Amino acid sequence: MIRVNRSIALAESEIAFEFIRSSGPGGQNVNKVATAVRLTFDIRRSTSLPSDVQERLLRLAGKRAGADGVLAIVARRHRTQEANRRDAVERLVELVGRAAERPRQRRETRPTAASKRRRLEAKKRRAKMKAGRRATPDSEDI
Numbered sequence: 001m002i003r004v005n006r007s008i009a010l011a012e013s014e015i016a017f018e019f020i021r022s023s024g025p026g027g028q029n030v031n032k033v034a035t036a037v038r039l040t041f042d043i044r045r046s047t048s049l050p051s052d053v054q055e056r057l058l059r060l061a062g063k064r065a066g067a068d069g070v071l072a073i074v075a076r077r078h079r080t081q082e083a084n085r086r087d088a089v090e091r092l093v094e095l096v097g098r099a100a101e102r103p104r105q106r107r108e109t110r111p112t113a114a115s116k117r118r119r120l121e122a123k124k125r126r127a128k129m130k131a132g133r134r135a136t137p138d139s140e141d142i
Contacts, residue, residue, distance in 0.1 A: 044069035
């Protein structure tokens with residue numbers, strides 16, 4: 001079990017790892033050893049996540065999650081397979097942790113009396129400035 005927070009733990013059986021060849025540093029070794037990791041996690045079929053967390057996770061994942069609801073995280077920062085595996089799991093835990101946080105409800109507020117007054121004063125100043133640009137009837141005769 002991979003613990004995300006007090007109420008959510010992901011079953012390791014729900015996470016699949018695929019090791020692929022990595023680009024980047026590693027010299028000649030980079031062409032021989034599959035050190036990069038592709039972690040896949042099926043969000044929609046997960047029994048570890050409540051439905052509201054699943055929906056938020058799909059939204060947060062963006063293009064990392066396909067239309068089928070499978071999240072793919074590719075880790076290739078490190079030169080070793082084990083370090084990349086840990087990195088991928090940490091990124092998954094961080095993403096699920098962010099999705100587990102319920103968004104705060106927005107409480108409707110009313111504009112203050114001072115903000116209403118400032119708005120009306122700004123409108124009056126603007127109207128006065130524009131009125132000053134208008135041609136007066138006397139100026140047409142000149």
